[in-house]
Amino acid sequence: MLAFIAQRIGKAVVVLLAIVVLNFFLIRMAPGDPAQVMAGEAGASDKIFVAQLREKFGLDKPLPVQLYTYVKGIVTFDLGFSFRQQAPVAKLIAERCTGLTILTNSALTCLEMSHGQNTIIGIGGEYDSVTLSFVGSQAEEMAKSYFVDQAFLTTKGLLPADGTYESAFANFRLKQIIAEQAVETVLLVDHTKFGHRALSKVLDISQIHQIVTDEGTPRSHLTALRRNGVNVHVARPSKLESPQHAPHAN
Secondary structure (H helix, E strand, O other), X not given: OHHHHHXXXXXXXXXXXXXXXXXXXXXXXXXXXXHHHHHHHOOOOOHHHHHXXXXXXXOXXXXXXXXXXXXXXXXXXXXXXXXXXXXXXXXXXXXXXXXXXXXXXXXXXXXXXXXXXXXXXXXXXXXXXXXXXXXXXXXXXXXXOOOEEEXXXXXXXXXXXXXXXXXXXXXXXXXXXXXXXXXXXXXEOOHHHEOOOOOEEEEEHHHOOEEEEEOOOOHHHHHHXXXXXXXXXXXXOOOOOOOOOOOOOO
């Protein structure tokens, strides 16, 4: 039994590490220089300022060194530095999310939210290596025993006049239970999910109280949601600090 548990934990660690490495290279493969992007959002194109950004975020180092630093930061829960807020990311999360009781079936959520002074309750069950979460009948039964103020859910597809859809059978029943047990359901969905229908319908649009999406969502979809009584929030990137006020190296 212990050997089986150790084997499953070992596989989970390998999967998590592979996702971290893949995420690193996907970010690096994105078009454009990250330092120039940040400088552009700050309204500056000064070469000295861009060089300072590269040095500050380690972008001037060889790629293997950047990968090592990135993986080390994830493993040690050092989530990096927020250029927009001029503060460590872990500190920002801890400052904004404290004193909460968080119920989740996500292994990653448990890790991310453990930095704050919060109570984390993990929903157990069968581990799904694709979603890095716990699902199945045990997870569903455990979810039924809790009542939450707010449920934050994601979705595979969303039809503004109908509701949410999922492809994975193991996930959608758990989402239904959590939504039923919640006072308020908040859906986190980007614009690419709108207008898409998947294998099974999960939530009716009447069960969703708030939706957080991005600027790419068509206005017609936002209007349809609001007509159905959904409170819609469009997340917009904040302005970066201008180079006149940004810290400069001596």
